Amino acid sequence: KDGKVILKIENNILYIEDTGKGIKNPSKVFERFYKEQERGIGIGLHIVKKLCEELDVKIGVKSILNEGTSFSLNLKNLI
Known part of the structure; x- marks a missing residue:
């Protein structure tokens, strides 16, 4: 609720951030199958990671509790 999702690209890296x-x-x-909530299956980000590996895209995550999360996808090998 009342959060933001921010998408940006810098130096061939896609950042997806939320608050x-x-x-x-x-x-x-x-x-x-990892999940922190009761809902869901916990497989979505696992599939994303596997797809990134197949495409030679490096994916990372940083998170601060009660502040937000940032995912980064290094797309340099696709461009």
């Missing part, structure tokens, strides 16, 4: 509640364990977010 949400953050992720408790960002190092686990790409694991299969």
Whole structure:
């Protein structure tokens, strides 16, 4: 609620940022079936990670609780 999603590209890196509640364990977010909420299956970001690996795109995540999360996709190998 009342949050923002920001998309930006700098030096062939796509950043997807939000001002949400953050992720408790960002190092686990790409694991299969990992989830922090009851809803969902916990496979979406795992699939994204696998697709990025197939395309030679590096994906990363940074998160601060109660401030937000930022995903980065390094697209230099696609361009």
